[in-house]
Amino acid sequence: MAATQNLSDSDQSSVSDQSASSRSGNRSIRVAEKERRKNEAEDPFVLALKYFSDVEAGTPVLGNDELEKNLVQVEKVAYSQGLPPEAVSIMLEFAMSLRMGTSPCVRVLKCLIPASVVPQEAVVRAVVWLSVGKMPISTQVLFIKWVLTVFDMIDAKDQLRAIYGFIFNFVTDENLCPFICHLLYLLTRKENGTDCLLFSSQGRQPFLLHLLSLYKVFCPELVTLSIPSRMKSGFRNHISPWQSALIAVQKRNGLQGASSMSLVTNKDKTNPRKRKHCHLEFPALIPALNKEAQSEQSSSRRMVPLVELHSFAQLLENMHRIELPAQMGSLLGSSLALQYLDCVQDESALLRLNFWLGYAFHEEFLFCGDGGPSQTSEEALQFLNKLLSAQHFLQEGFSSSEVFLYKFLNVWDGSLLRPQILGLLSNIPVVPSSRETLLFEPLMQLFFTSSLFFKVGFSFADTNRSNLLPLLFKVIRKKKCSSEKQRNKALENMTLSGFKDSVMELIHFVGRLASVGLQLEGCHCLLLSFVLDFYETVCDTFLKYGLPLIVMPPAGVFYPALFATDPVSVDRLAYIMHRYKVNLTSAKSQEKVTEQAFHISRQTFREFNHYVVIMVNCLWNSRMFYPGMGVQLGEELLLKSNVPQYGSSFDLVHHPAFMSYAVNFHQKCWPGKKDMDLNSIKHSKPWNWYLEYLFTQGYDGLKHFVQSNISWQLKADDGQVDAQRR
Numbered sequence: 001m002a003a004t005q006n007l008s009d010s011d012q013s014s015v016s017d018q019s020a021s022s023r024s025g026n027r028s029i030r031v032a033e034k035e036r037r038k039n040e041a042e043d044p045f046v047l048a049l050k051y052f053s054d055v056e057a058g059t060p061v062l063g064n065d066e067l068e069k070n071l072v073q074v075e076k077v078a079y080s081q082g083l084p085p086e087a088v089s090i091m092l093e094f095a096m097s098l099r100m101g102t103s104p105c106v107r108v109l110k111c112l113i114p115a116s117v118v119p120q121e122a123v124v125r126a127v128v129w130l131s132v133g134k135m136p137i138s139t140q141v142l143f144i145k146w147v148l149t150v151f152d153m154i155d156a157k158d159q160l161r162a163i164y165g166f167i168f169n170f171v172t173d174e175n176l177c178p179f180i181c182h183l184l185y186l187l188t189r190k191e192n193g194t195d196c197l198l199f200s201s202q203g204r205q206p207f208l209l210h211l212l213s214l215y216k217v218f219c220p221e222l223v224t225l226s227i228p229s230r231m232k233s234g235f236r237n238h239i240s241p242w243q244s245a246l247i248a249v250q251k252r253n254g255l256q257g258a259s260s261m262s263l264v265t266n267k268d269k270t271n272p273r274k275r276k277h278c279h280l281e282f283p284a285l286i287p288a289l290n291k292e293a294q295s296e297q298s299s300s301r302r303m304v305p306l307v308e309l310h311s312f313a314q315l316l317e318n319m320h321r322i323e324l325p326a327q328m329g330s331l332l333g334s335s336l337a338l339q340y341l342d343c344v345q346d347e348s349a350l351l352r353l354n355f356w357l358g359y360a361f362h363e364e365f366l367f368c369g370d371g372g373p374s375q376t377s378e379e380a381l382q383f384l385n386k387l388l389s390a391q392h393f394l395q396e397g398f399s400s401s402e403v404f405l406y407k408f409l410n411v412w413d414g415s416l417l418r419p420q421i422l423g424l425l426s427n428i429p430v431v432p433s434s435r436e437t438l439l440f441e442p443l444m445q446l447f448f449t450s451s452l453f454f455k456v457g458f459s460f461a462d463t464n465r466s467n468l469l470p471l472l473f474k475v476i477r478k479k480k481c482s483s484e485k486q487r488n489k490a491l492e493n494m495t496l497s498g499f500k501d502s503v504m505e506l507i508h509f510v511g512r513l514a515s516v517g518l519q520l521e522g523c524h525c526l527l528l529s530f531v532l533d534f535y536e537t538v539c540d541t542f543l544k545y546g547l548p549l550i551v552m553p554p555a556g557v558f559y560p561a562l563f564a565t566d567p568v569s570v571d572r573l574a575y576i577m578h579r580y581k582v583n584l585t586s587a588k589s590q591e592k593v594t595e596q597a598f599h600i601s602r603q604t605f606r607e608f609n610h611y612v613v614i615m616v617n618c619l620w621n622s623r624m625f626y627p628g629m630g631v632q633l634g635e636e637l638l639l640k641s642n643v644p645q646y647g648s649s650f651d652l653v654h655h656p657a658f659m660s661y662a663v664n665f666h667q668k669c670w671p672g673k674k675d676m677d678l679n680s681i682k683h684s685k686p687w688n689w690y691l692e693y694l695f696t697q698g699y700d701g702l703k704h705f706v707q708s709n710i711s712w713q714l715k716a717d718d719g720q721v722d723a724q725r726r
Helices: 002-042 044-054 065-081 085-097 103-110 120-132 137-149 158-162 164-172 177-187 190-199 206-218 243-253 291-295 312-317 328-333 335-344 347-364 378-394 399-408 418-426 433-448 452-460 468-481 484-490 496-520 525-538 555-562 567-593 602-619 635-640 659-669 678-682 684-695 700-709
Strands: 710-714 721-725
Touching (some): 044 085, 085 103, 103 137, 164 177, 177 206, 335 347, 335 378, 347 378, 347 399, 399 418, 399 433, 496 555, 602 700, 659 684, 678 684, 684 700
Antiparallel strands (some): 710 721
């Protein structure tokens, strides 16, 4: 009993200690809370917000020192660290309700710099205030500009979309229409497509056409108006008073591109055409709806933000319930988002993404300044590399990239971000003849005024696929393997004939560049090598790529390769001519058995036969420079050259590219001879041995050409080789 009594006493003592400790803790909390409230009550910013929250309507502005003091305090906080959501709500309500008239309204709107997010309810209430009709039109325009600036910082969009029809009514206002169309463009969903019927009498302004293009994606049967496939930017980048302040606040607070305006920088007042590469990083994948808005939806209708998906299996399960992010540029930084674009072919998403890219291209790259360090910015480099990676994943380029290049090539110096610009060029589809000059003329000017290594990298090098070769043949490969719908989209409704003509013109264009480039660079072997790379692909357009087109190389490419001093170039030319024969033979045979085969012009056969005759007579029959051999020189000039047996100067024995092989072969066959007579190789069996010797050196192109185009036999009298074309 005594032990029990002692235990009870100890328990009571412990409980008493705990109670005392709890009372002490609660007292500390109350003291801290009281101190916090005292500090808040003394905080000038809190007092300023309380003033704007409680100020009565009709309070005079003139001579109101308290208004000025509190407004200066709010501006100080806004421009230094941004306004918290509660402050944005209070100040926006004060401004739009016009409690103190219109004079402080503009000043308040200009200092609404959010620190984090903008409450959706505050924006909705402000939009409703527009219908009161007391606010000047310039102030209404300023408010809509502010909404567009902070659109991606609004914490949710469901209530804004709920009043879509209310916002739509402001389209009839001539001054508000461009900005309302931009806001509607960002808010539009499929269920809003029927509103396009109200646009019948609004005209064809660019901003209206851009909104209609989105409606046409959702409800094509309702939009009967013809919309151009390529339009200028419909939503202009209006100078915003919040841009620089918002960027500064984001940097100071450590935010990364929360606002769409973080892509925009202030224009230099001394040089209005100068752009700086600031904040070109792709935005984070932020959902357009907040968690509270999503929880109100039923589970069956709940939209799933892309940021919540972590595997391709999850993407497939929620494919038709995907909620696109607030800022479309974030799609390019997510592999799952790219897979969504590739699988679903969501035209509205592509439309919005192209608009975002076009905006970034226009603001950050076009009309660059005087070559300062900003033009080689690491941000711009990363931006273009990620864009190229996305285009490589999708295996097609974006239309906004194509439009950007048509403009940028006219001001490009050929060195700024060269690999990335050439990479964008490689993703341009074959363009119709109406746009060929937009691409060819600036490329030609850059090519002819560039160095040798730039010519190689610019037009023919296959490094990183940044050249004109993929520009042509990636489209051809796509044509062979893609579906009919994808093919029609890639060719932009071009007919097969129009597509073939465009490809032919592109091949001729590269041929002209190659011919002049080889002349300017003295037939440099490096440039010639990449030119032959190009024609190794061109010669197989019919059999390998299924394109009904055969284009022969120009003389400015054929003769430099035939007379090259390196054997590899001659061997590759022989392989190219062999493949041309295989393609022509196959096309000719199909032309006889089917009516759908394309018709080969006689001019193509004449060009091929002419080249083959020249090669056979030059390399085999030793009849170079004879009449009718293509390359003709006067007899007197040939005699003055003092070259004995000039007709055999370029045969397989005396050709500068193969003479070292002929000398080595002669030494092995007749090691005891002191006098070297290379003509002895052409007699009897040594000729066959010499051919086998050349073929064993890896010159398979020459082997295929000889086997497919030449038949020969030995003459019984002198053992000379008599060659005939097959």
